[in-house]
Amino acid sequence: MAEPKAVQQAEDEEALDPRRVAAILDAVEAGDAPRLTELLEPLHAADIADLLEQIGPADRRDFLRLYSGEIDGEILSEIDESIREEVIDALPRDVLTEAVRELETDDVVDILEDLEGPQQAMILGALEAADRVAVEQAMGYPEYSAGRLMQREVVVAPEHWTVGETIDFLRNSDDLPDQFYHVILVDPRMKPQGYVTLGRMLATRRDVALRELKEDSFRTVQATEEEAEVAYIFNQYHLISCPVVDENDRLVGVITIDDAMNVLDEEHEEDMLRLAGVGDDSSPADGSIATARSRLPWLIINLFTASISALVISLFEGTIATLVTLAALMPIVASTGGIAGTQSLAVSVRALATRDLTSSNARRVVRRELGAGLLNGLALALILSLAAFLIFGDVTLGLVLGMAMISNQVVAALGGVLVPLGLNRLGLDPALASGTFVTTLTDVLGYLAFLGFATMLLL
Template sequence: MTETDQLTPPIPSDDEDYSLDAKNVSAILFAVETGNRDQLVDLLEDMHAADIADLLEQVNAYDRRRLIQLYDREFDGEILSELEESLREDVISVLRPETLAEAVRDMESDDVVDLVEDLDDAQQEAILEVLEDADRVAVEQALSYPEFSAGRLMQRETVWAPEHWTVGDAIDYMRNSEELPEQFYHVILVDPRMRPVANVTLGKIMGSPREAPLKNLSEEMFQVIPVAQDEGEVAYAFNQYHLISAPVVDEDERLIGVITIDDAMAVLDEEHEEDILRLAGVGDESSLSDSVMETTKQRIPWLAVNLVTSILASLVIAQFEETLAQFVALAILMPIVASMGGNAGTQSLTVAVRALATKDLTSSNLWRVVSREALVGLFNGIVFAIVMGIVGVIWFGTPMLGVVIAVAMVINLVVAGLAGTGIPVLLEKIGVDPALASGAFVTTVTDVVGFFAFLALAGAVLL
């Protein structure tokens, strides 16, 4: 903002929705098609980098390339940061080297880390080369921490003060600093060995007299993050303890950086996305802009697992070929028992996976949750057993068939409750992400048990 600018209140959007405006998108694509650079720059000028990134994700690969080439030297680093990972390599390869260099030089070092960490070596090299020496060292240092660790997430620039300082000391120091971080919310108090001991919010500093000692203003909640901590744990801590920023320490407990809530929020969002996609058996790196071939390949593993498990279920059915041959009604009804079990199992499983992720399912309440799910299965089994028993009798006029389907339903729903809770817990125990693998196991169990219970009972009773 230049000094002569007159500030005017922004106009809140009418539709209270932050989706990209379809008319705007059409106008942009028209400018790209007609090669009208001025109009394109004009249209993109007021858009936030995150929205421009969304736009690039939504248009097709051809328009995306044309747009980037036309926009060219206006393309800034923030758009790169906001782009989803799967598109970054593609976009970077389209940018002219000079444009890329300029874009990257404008970025904060933690954003550069986030940008380069997933690039191939050649592209990573090219970007590191254009950085100034100090920035390059910072980025390389960050890359030396394990992926998905607090070290990758933190910014190195911290604002700290000795614990004996007063408000006046802190304000004078900050006013004389050459360069304060773009965003910071606390002054971190450190002991003589540089170990963080407390946080003081800027608001408290603002509201206190110059002579007040900082340590009397320190916040009640104070959480220190070890540099090797997994980013998922970091996000959990921010959400659980309502942290705004937290100091990061090395193995000697010395201050080496700070993580702010906006980065933790982004991680929380990514972790959720991962869970939801994994639960559905979609590769967790999948995105809407992936090509048909990439998507086809991503989806194959889960479908292959499902093929094996459904063949397994068919093998169970095959054991009852004679029963089926004599009583075709069984073939008509058998998918119902399996399907109800699969759904009930998925319900239990989702609750368990989510509770494990939020650390709400622990050894203190495991037994209670498992028995609750089994009882819920029992009661819902009874409810739907009665309904289906009646449907079976009316439809086929064979009372014993109604009894068979009812009993099989109860058995399968109890098993669904047990498997839906037990399997994710076991997977978590052996170190496998329960979101990733539980679904296949649980539906295999409910399919096999559903078909077996129904057909075996029918064979025993009806023939």
């Protein structure tokens, strides 16, 4: 087995390049804490978190023993959930307390979500009272909702304030969020009326009222809205931040684009892994056992669906016994159908995610898939029939292959769009299970059509 070597990667002095990783592991092995700190010092928290995920469990244990005193809140919030418990367990109590107190409430919520009861209680206990209340309120919203994603630290002003009044107010605030991009205009009952970008505010004379500066892009989301929907809205409407309101339309928080980008990225990961039949709990930091476990369920399901193909083939054992060449040729139709189904499926799942496929155009898209399946079926049938004729000198065999190919390509193209549309209509994730359904369909139909036509025409 060839050992993979250099994976291409941009290298700069602050990046986590292979040489630095090697030096870090050397320092860990030597138990050299000052050297480790020196090597980690220029790295961003996100890179240190990546490092912790990439090294093996034994190295991670040694690393944490040497470095745990310097792990701050930012590293904690960057770390993948699969190793977060392990890292938190390795931290001295006072380090943990200080680390979580630095964080914005949305980051604390993000950490808490993946922890067990005792660790949750420990972290909640480490927070200041006001933050604890805020975090507990956020945890009251459903998982994967806007309420969990938002930060509660908001910057608001009444519409009638002038630019000057607002700037003076901001200069006197000592508790502004780390990042904010808009001042949200609220009425006396805290209902958002619009927002003003900071750029616009900085560029405007002090005596202008905020209500004159409202942005067209303003929209709000409900705290119970799903985070995937929030990510879609940010991407579709180019938002930078979006106020979150409760069921009475009162402001309860704000979501910023960096969190939305993160959700978009996770949604993509989910789509890609689900389409491939990998469990949601898989992580790059997993060992062999966890990796195997996240993949076994769909493999077992496939074992059963593949048995349907076997059953179909066994119905034609008489035909195969008469003409054994059929056994060699039959996977061609099934396999090409599988590829076509996967193509149609990937396009459809993506189009559903980006709302390019909706109930308004579903009929047109299905017709298009039908046409595309037919066209490619004809093209492939032509090539395959010709090759079969040239190799076996048998026109009828070519005809059987061609007819099976056309019907399977059409079924593949249609299955690839109808299965995810159907799942979506049932309120299920179209990426989930689609792959297995569609390839089962194309396998079964591929064998059935080929052996069926062969039985009719060749025997």
